[in-house]
Amino acid sequence: xxxxxxxxxxxxxxxxxxIEIPQAPETARVIxxxxxxxxxxxxxxxxxxxxxxxxxxxxxxxLCGHGLIGMDLVRLGLERGRSAAQAVxxxxxxxxxxxxxxxxxxxxxxxxxNSFLVADRGAAFVLEASDQRWALRRVWGVASLxxxxxxxxxxxxxxxxxxxxxxxxxxxxxxxxxxxxFADAYxxxxxxxxxxxxxxxxxxxxxxxxxxxxxxxxLLKGALRDHYGRPMPAADLxxxxxxxxxxxxxxxxxxxxxxxxxxxxxxxxxEPPVYWASxxxxxxxxxxxxxxxxxxxxxLSHGGERPDDSPWWLFRRLLTQVEAxxxxxxxxxxxxxxxxxxxxxxxxxxxxxxxxxxxxxxxFMQRVVSELLERVRHLDPSS
Numbered sequence: 564x565x566x567x568x569x570x571x572x573x574x575x576x577x578x579x580x581x582i583e584i585p586q587a588p589e590t591a592r593v594i595x596x597x598x599x600x601x602x603x604x605x606x607x608x609x610x611x612x613x614x615x616x617x618x619x620x621x622x623x624x625x626l627c628g629h630g631l632i633g634m635d636l637v638r639l640g641l642e643r644g645r646s647a648a649q650a651v652x653x654x655x656x657x658x659x660x661x662x663x664x665x666x667x668x669x670x671x672x673x674x675x676x677n678s679f680l681v682a683d684r685g686a687a688f689v690l691e692a693s694d695q696r697w698a699l700r701r702v703w704g705v706a707s708l709x710x711x712x713x714x715x716x717x718x719x720x721x722x723x724x725x726x727x728x729x730x731x732x733x734x735x736x737x738x739x740x741x742x743x744x745f746a747d748a749y750x751x752x753x754x755x756x757x758x759x760x761x762x763x764x765x766x767x768x769x770x771x772x773x774x775x776x777x778x779x780x781x782l783l784k785g786a787l788r789d790h791y792g793r794p795m796p797a798a799d800l801x802x803x804x805x806x807x808x809x810x811x812x813x814x815x816x817x818x819x820x821x822x823x824x825x826x827x828x829x830x831x832x833x834e835p836p837v838y839w840a841s842x843x844x845x846x847x848x849x850x851x852x853x854x855x856x857x858x859x860x861x862x863l864s865h866g867g868e869r870p871d872d873s874p875w876w877l878f879r880r881l882l883t884q885v886e887a888x889x890x891x892x893x894x895x896x897x898x899x900x901x902x903x904x905x906x907x908x909x910x911x912x913x914x915x916x917x918x919x920x921x922x923x924x925x926x927f928m929q930r931v932v933s934e935l936l937e938r939v940r941h942l943d944p945s946s
Contacts, residue, residue, distance in 0.1 A: 564864045566642070568592040568610065579603065579639075581629040581665030584657070590642035594838040594855055596822040599867045600669035603634030606824045608838040609641040610855050613650050613683045614826035618708050619667065619675045622693035622749045623734060626674040630664035631657055633677030640681065647683040651690055654679065655697055659722060662695040669868070678708050684828045689714060691745065696725040698745040705771040705778065709764035711757065712746035721745065759817060762805025766791060780825065780839070780850075786810060787823045788846040794897070795846070795889040811846045813886075820844050822875075835924065843878035847885050847893070849900045851932060852911050857924040860932040874932075877939055884944045892944040899942055907931055 568591055575586040580602045595607025606616035617633040631639070636654050644650025666672045678691040687702035691714050698712075699720040721743070729735040729748040770786045771778065790796050790809040800807040802814070812820050823845045827837035839850040840863070853859050866873035870880070885892045914927045 564595055564597055564604075565859045566590070566593050566595075579635040580632050582631065582661065584631075584661065587643045591645070592855060593638070593641045594840075594853055594859060595638060595641065596824060596840065597634060597638075598669065598821075601632075601634050603632060603636070603638040604641065605634055605637065605822060607637060607641045608824070608826045608828075608836050608855055609644070610836070611645045611683070612828040612836045613641060613644050613647055613681070614824075614828060614836075615640050615650060615679060615681050616824065617677050617679045619710050620678045620691065620712055621710070621751045621754050622676045622712065623732065623751045624676070624694040624696070624749070626662075626664045626676070626694060628664050630662035632663065632665055632667050633675070633679070634667070636663075636677065637679065640679075644681075647681045647686045647688060650681050651688050651699060654681075654690060655699070655722065658692050658697055659695050663692060664694075678712065680706065680708055682826070682828070684830055684832075693749045695722070696728060696749075697722045698725065705768075705775055707764060707767035707771055709767070710755065710760035711752075711764070712750040713764070715746045716742040716744045718743075718745055758803065758805050759808050759814075762791075763808055763810055763812070765805075766810055780827075783825050784845070784850060787820075787825070787841070790846070795893045798889075811844055813844065823848075823850075825850060835921075842875045844882050847882045847896055847900075848878045849904045849907075849935070851935065852907065853928060854921070854924040857921040857928065859925075860929050862932065862936070874936055877936060881939060881942065881944070888945075896942065896944050900939075903935055903938060907935065 570589050571586045576583050577586040592610040593607050595604030597604045608614045615637045617637050636657060639657060640650035640654045643653045663676055664674050667675050676693050681688045681690060687706065689700045689702060689706055689708065691698050691712050698714040698718040700714045700717055701719050726743050730737045735743065735748040766789065767786060774782050788811050790811055791806045796809060796813040797806060808814050812818055821843060823841040825839040829836065835854045835856040838853045838855060840853055841848045841850045863874055866875040870876050885896055910931060
């Protein structure tokens with residue numbers, strides 16, 4: 564989905580997923596990925612080169628009533644932040660004022676807490692929240708998140724009262740030696756066991772650390788498609804094994820990866836940020852380049868709860884076909900999609916050399932999306 568830059572009169576109010584809050588005087592142009600039923604974004608990129616993504620995390624604080632859900636906070640940070648630092652300021656202020664709450668699902672009542680990665684061309688932050696309390700850590704090098712709190716005693720900032728609240732609840736002994744450990748005090752593994760997120764987090768950290776200083780599109784695509792180095796999910800593993808929950812996750816009813824983003828944030832101001840979008844499971848999908856400063860194809864915003872002819876459901880059907888015979892079909896489909904990705908990359912390179920205006924970038928995206936969807940529709944995994 565794409566939202567345009569807008570100005571709003573004083574006193575304007577806006578509806579998020581569950582609650583209404585005051586609108587900002589100006590909101591930025593944003594591309595983001597969201598569930599069909601939700602106002603907010605799972606991840607996104609704005610015109611200022613700020614990228615934000617979020618994860619569900621589980622903490623000891625109960626969530627009662629309605630507040631902002633993590634996807635609301637992603638979109639609000641993108642719409643109101645001109646830098647990563649400003650987006651963090653926006654999000655922490657909203658967390659403190661409204662808290663988190665309300666279901667993060669359309670088909671069940673399950674509220675949850677959230678963690679966030681926030682980055683721009685010059686800085687990156689990990690932000691983790693438990694109801695109205697939060698911890699922040701500046702990233703120096705590389706960082707990755709999964710579905711648990713990761714900020715321990717290495718925090719750079721805490722919300723007012725975060726330590727006092729943990730002490731009052733008996734989660735932290737104020738006489739304990741060492742610096743306050745946010746994850747140790749607030750993390751809860753009673754609802755969702757550690758095995759679901761521990762292996763995935765360690766795997767992404769390892770992949771990034773090995774490529775420190777040499778992170779590339781190729782590496783990031785591979786990481787998002789990763790099944791612990793295997794070409795497909797491991798059918799021989801049980802949910803008791805952390806490797807059952809791979810980065811590219813196929814673990815219903817716990818969850819399956821539904822969308823992925825890679826953000827290209829130019830080091831030079833003035834160059835357009837690029838949102839690389841993957842629909843569905845990235846191992847059986849491809850990354851589509853979308854320029855934030857140009858109008859993206861309208862077809863990418865289509866799709867609903869039930870199967871239809873939208874792009875997301877097109878890739879979901881392809882995954883279902885591949886799942887019928889992973890061993891034979893996955894390599895064939897991956898090779899075909901890799902070829903399409905290579906063609907897109909070359910067309911993109913030529914477009915960026917020869918065309919410098921948003922209209923040309925919009926035409927490029929329209930052509931690319933139209934052609935690739937047609938090719939995927941005619942891709943037969945069984946042949």
